[in-house]
Amino acid sequence: MIDKKHIEYLKNIVGEDDIKTDKIHLRAYSYDATREHFYPDAVVFPENEEEISKILKYCNEEKIAIIPRGAGSGFTGGALPVNGGIVLALEKHMNKILEIDEKDMVAVVQPGVVNRKLQEEVEKKGLFYPPDPASMDYSTIGGNVSENAGGMRAAKYGLTKDYVMSLKAVLPNGDIIRAGKRTIKDVAGYNIAGILIASEGTLAVITEITLKLLPKPKIKKTYMGIFKNVEDAMNAVYKSLASGAMPVAMEFMDSLVVKALREKLGVDLPEWAGALLIGDVDGNVEEEINYQLGILENSFRENGCKEFKVAKDEKEANEIWFARRNASQSITIYGSKKINEDISVPRSRLPDALREINNISKKYGLVVPCFGHAGDGNIHVNVMVDKNNEEEIKKGYKAVEEIFKLVVDMGGTLSGEHGIGLSKAPFMKLAFNEAELNLFKRIKEAFDPNGILNPGKMGI
Amino acid sequence: MIDKKHIEYLKNIVGEDDIKTDKIHLRAYSYDATREHFYPDAVVFPENEEEISKILKYCNEEKIAIIPRGAGSGFTGGALPVNGGIVLALEKHMNKILEIDEKDMVAVVQPGVVNRKLQEEVEKKGLFYPPDPASMDYSTIGGNVSENAGGMRAAKYGLTKDYVMSLKAVLPNGDIIRAGKRTIKDVAGYNIAGILIASEGTLAVITEITLKLLPKPKIKKTYMGIFKNVEDAMNAVYKSLASGAMPVAMEFMDSLVVKALREKLGVDLPEWAGALLIGDVDGNVEEEINYQLGILENSFRENGCKEFKVAKDEKEANEIWFARRNASQSITIYGSKKINEDISVPRSRLPDALREINNISKKYGLVVPCFGHAGDGNIHVNVMVDKNNEEEIKKGYKAVEEIFKLVVDMGGTLSGEHGIGLSKAPFMKLAFNEAELNLFKRIKEAFDPNGILNPGKMGI
Known part of the structure; x- marks a missing residue:
């Protein structure tokens, strides 16, 4: 248990309302999507970078563990306070979209912004932020950056790391740094943003994120290929891509998922269906869409696809995507x-x-x-x-x-x-071999010599 | 001057023919594109990763500086042995394309492969490696990775870092590591590849690079916009991109360059021309090309473009690009x-x-x-x-x-x-502020505690 004097000190930084040590709060911040429970000693809701700097500086001196947290929607326990300590909850105050700049085509956000919210706001301006993890309705951009979240559109558009132009962050000693610039190109100094991405909150606390945006493609169409077996579908995946297709997504379901979708949710799929490939293609002109769909259909059929469908309208597209969206839920029958x-x-x-x-x-x-x-x-x-x-x-x-x-x-x-x-x-x-694991440890030490940030994670 | 016994030791590793200490070699490896001269004590031509590992291990123990070098085409002196030491020249033996895999759409290369060579080989297979620095005829992929080289196509296709999937590298202590995987997604462990990119040979010696390839777009067209002044052209740049254009390149020349091109090389450009924007658009279908050119022309004209040309054939395209390709040469009149x-x-x-x-x-x-x-x-x-x-x-x-x-x-x-x-x-x-510079130093120490790799660079 953490000493009372530490709680008092932190209270002076964030104010009475923004530090909690009651049972309900501790329980609420004790778990994530893994459903495992580890109780923190306190939950702190910082309002800005300066508060975070003061909190980290103090906790670094006192060697108190700090666990940064966004929505707590992670599947690997990244936000769990395994040995207690202070949960630094960023979703309460640090959840603002600071800027969407159509001229530079960038968004500047605080870490607690929910992915979906950002998507909606940039799309209102004809812009596009591609990374769409399945958790996008609730997961935060800070969490997405810390895990390098992917999503359905990664096949064409890549991952979160491909959109991070620059970060602001607080180091464990309280130092505030900027990594990267609001420019497409920047090769001055080490790529600190690169190593903070996917570092799971173990190196620094990210306080501001500048993201690259794209123009939103004008047209999108949904396709589905139905295969007799998984092997055919898996061959179709890499062969269609190697033939020049660049679908936005190419999602796969095996025969067990197909069976579950039919039995649990009554999805209308043929008896013989042993695997599905589902996705979208996008572009600015119909001819590009048809070009993409043409490659996919040919390649799929050459690899045993028995039925290739293209949704005629949004209703049909939603029906096709229903299968993929409910894959996870349906398999609970097993x-x-x-x-x-x-x-x-x-x-x-x-x-x-x-x-x-x-x-x-x-x-x-x-x-x-x-x-x-x-x-x-x-x-x-x-x-x-x-x-x-x-x-x-x-x-x-x-x-x-x-x-x-x-x-x-x-x-x-x-x-x-x-x-x-x-x-x-x-x-x-x-x-990883021993040399690689040792290097991870030395990098951890370079950022966090006292090991206060998210201890017990990543096997480091 | 380096002790003779060190030279003898290194000779045992690489063989008599692959270590040079004669004046001609030392001079040949004393300069790069900056034209500054610093003489190394020896030049070593390793044949493989194992030799590099042995060389580094020894030099680390003996605290001898190692300067990794590709083609020596850098503009900032990254390959210069400022305080002497051993130049590790990778272009002689470690220059093989190990694999071009059409199924996974990746290339695996040694660091000494020349960019142009890789471009040509992958294009023979209908694939595409976008990064095209102006030095591509002679610069090496190892150098491109170490500097995170850009190029003309960066506007649409990004930089070298966007194509590096994984690296093999030797740490100063001789440890051989792999960073990243031959997979689109990989979030296991810290992003070591991310920090090695653009680290200018100060952290590790890169020995193998796995690169992501794209399908080669089927069609390319070249455009040129002629503006009365620079301000109009600069407004046209960001406004056309914000309108949804995604040109492969958008290259700019100011009025002094235009004047030099006319006077020195007789390029046929109007008297009133105060700035040029030149580039390509690409795609798979004509309609996409026309869509892109349409946005560019509209946006350019709205911002004072007086003449917008699209090349009808390759000859015209080459004429347009001649201006950009010779910009650097022409301005020597000044x-x-x-x-x-x-x-x-x-x-x-x-x-x-x-x-x-x-x-x-x-x-x-x-x-x-x-x-x-x-x-x-x-x-x-x-x-x-x-x-x-x-x-x-x-x-x-x-x-x-x-x-x-x-x-x-x-x-x-x-x-x-x-x-x-x-x-x-x-x-x-x-x-950079002091906190950022300190962090660079700590990262350098995490990789290279004895400071043997490319000392005196990056202000670290």
């Missing part, structure tokens, strides 16, 4: 607990990866439905278990470990977009 | 020495920046022709002086310092693509 991992492999390894995951699921006698962002090689693997069956849960985690080994052997990664946090920390040794 | 800086500002500040640069040139009585990559806010500012007039050279550098101050005040950067190296190191204090 088990009351889902161990959800977001592996990523080079796209041409997708057929092998899915085959091997199927073999692992058979070996352990577990059901493992898969879906996700096939267009960028990122698959959400769901090991389904009975939440009341400890034996089965253990088996589930063993299967996950085997899947991670497989993925790393294929040149893939433990996490495409969810981060390492707490949940994947034990597997870092599978993915 | 002085025998050119102090060439590559500042970058937010695009909407371009009109102000050019006006202020003109004021500074008047104040110092110097001619300062400007051209460059206006589409991304990156301008090459050329302060022309008489190479035999020391007084004028001094004045030139004073003008440069004033320009840097102006740019930083406008939220811009000292360098859009040339790097800091030696030439811009004295100006780092203009652009």
Whole structure:
């Protein structure tokens, strides 16, 4: 338990109303999307960069842990106060869009801005912020930057890191820094913004983010390819892209997901459907859309696609996307607990990866439905278990470990977009050699010598 | 001077033929595009990662400086052995394209591969590697990564960093690391590739680079807008982009460049021409090209463009590009020495920046022709002086310092693509506060505690 005098000191910085130590608040800030619980000693709601600087400076001197937090929607426990400490909650005050500049095509936001809100505001001005994690209705830009969030549109438009032009941040010692510029090009000094992205709140507290925006494409169309089996669909993914298609999204669902969608939600899909590929293409002129759809249809059909549909209107587009949007929910028919991992492999390894995951699921006698962002090689693997069956849960985690080994052997990664946090920390040794892990530690020390920022995360 | 025993030790690693200490070699490796000379103690040509690891391990223990070098085409002295030491020349042996994979759409190369060579090889397979620095005929991918090279196409396609998926590198202690994966998404561990990009060989020696490739667009057309004055052209730049245009390039030349092109090279341009904007648009269908050209023409004309041309064929396209390609050469009519800086500002500040640069040139009585990559806010500012007039050279550098101050005040950067190296190191204090400079130092120490890698660079 943290000493009372520290709470008093912090109260002087943020004011009575913006520090909480009551049970209800501590509970509310004890969990994230992993549903694991770790109680903080206090929750602080800073109002600006100066307050954050003072808080960090003090906590650094007193060696008190600080856990920065956006919406707490992460899947790997990145926002959990594993050893207590102060949760620095940024969603209450630091949630303003400071500027949307149509001339420079940039947005400047505080970390607590919700992704969806930013999308809506920039689109009102004919602009476009592509990163759209599934959590976009509630996750914050600060969290998106800290995890380098991806999303459906990553196949064409890339990740959060591709849109971060500059950051302001507070270092653990209270120093306020700017990293990067409001310019497309900037090669002066080390790329500090680059290393803060995806650092999961372990290096600095991000206080302001300048994002690159694009002109919003004028037209969007939705397609769906229905395949007899997963292998065909996975071949179609990389072969259609290698043929020159640049779809906004290419989302995948396997036969277990298709079955669940039919049985649980009555989605109208053929009996023989063993895999789906769903996505959008976009552009400014009809002919570009038709060019893209032409490549996709040809390539899909050459790889065993039995039915290729293009939505005629928004209603049909929504019907197609309904399947993908409800994939996660539908598979609960297979088990009351889902161990959800977001592996990523080079796209041409997708057929092998899915085959091997199927073999692992058979070996352990577990059901493992898969879906996700096939267009960028990122698959959400769901090991389904009975939440009341400890034996089965253990088996589930063993299967996950085997899947991670497989993925790393294929040149893939433990996490495409969810981060390492707490949940994947034990597997870092599978993915990195000692030299790499040592380098991570030295970088951590360069930023945070006392180890006060988000301790216990990323296996560092 | 380095001890003989060190040379003997290194000879055992790389073999007799791959270490040189004779005068001719030392001279050949003493300079880069800055034309400044600093002699190394030896030049070593490693054959592979293992040799580099052994060399670094030894030099780290013995505290001998190592200067990694590609083609030596840098404009800021990044490859210069300012205090002697060993030049690690990567262009002799480590110049292989290891793989061009059409399925995953990636290329894997050694650092010494020349940019142009890679472009040609991937285009044979219908693929596309966008970064095209002006030095692409001779500069190497390793150098491009170390400086985060841009180029003409950056307006639409971004910089080298946007194409680096993963790197292999050797740390000063000899440790071999991999950073990043051959996957579009990867958020496991700190973004080491991100910080190695643009680190100018001061943190690690890059030994292998995996690059993302795109499908090659089917059609390209070249446009030129002729304006009466610079201010109109600079307004047209950001207004056309904000209107939704996404040209591959939008290159700019001011009235001094236009005059030089006419007088020195007989380029056929109207008497009244005060500024040019030149570039390409690309796409897969004619209609997209026309859509892009339509926005550009409208937006240009709304901002005072008096003549808008689209090249009918490749011959006309080459004629238009001739002006841009020879801009740098033509301006030598204004002085025998050119102090060439590559500042970058937010695009909407371009009109102000050019006006202020003109004021500074008047104040110092110097001619300062400007051209460059206006589409991304990156301008090459050329302060022309008489190479035999020391007084004028001094004045030139004073003008440069004033320009840097102006740019930083406008939220811009000292360098859009040339790097800091030696030439811009004295100006780092203009652009960064003490906290930021300290952080750079701590990062340097995390990688290179003995300071053996490319010492004296980046003001660190």
